[in-house]
Amino acid sequence: MSIYVGNLSYEVKEEDLRHVFAEYGTVKNVQLPIDRETGRVRGFGFVEMESDAEETAAIEALDNAEWMGRSLKVNKAKPKTDGGSSGGRRGNYGGGGSARY
Secondary structure (H helix, E strand, C coil): CCCCECCCCCCCHHHHHHHHHCCCEEEEEEEECCCCCCCCCEEEEEECCCCCCHHHHHHHCCCCCCEEEEEEEEEEEHHHHHHHHCCCCCCCCCCCCCCCC
C-alpha cells in the first residue's frame, strides 16, 4: 500500500519528500506526478514505505503537519479505479448523424 500526500508545495522535489518520510522508516518509492501543460509537480504525491507500521507512523505524524509553508494532507492512498471518462469525447470528433452529400 502507499501513502497519498496532498497539498504539497509546487517547489517540492522527490528527495525532499523522501527525506521527510525517512524519519519514520525505510522509503521504498516516491512519486510526484508532473502536470503535462506546466511541467511542474501537481501538488500531490505518493510515498511507499517498507512496512504498514512505518506507513501508519508517518501518516499519524505528518497529517496536517506544516511543511514548506503548507498544511499537508497525508493518508492511505486509495486504489486507482479503472473507470472510463465521465462523458466527454471518445475520439470520434465528427459528431453523430449520417453524412449528406
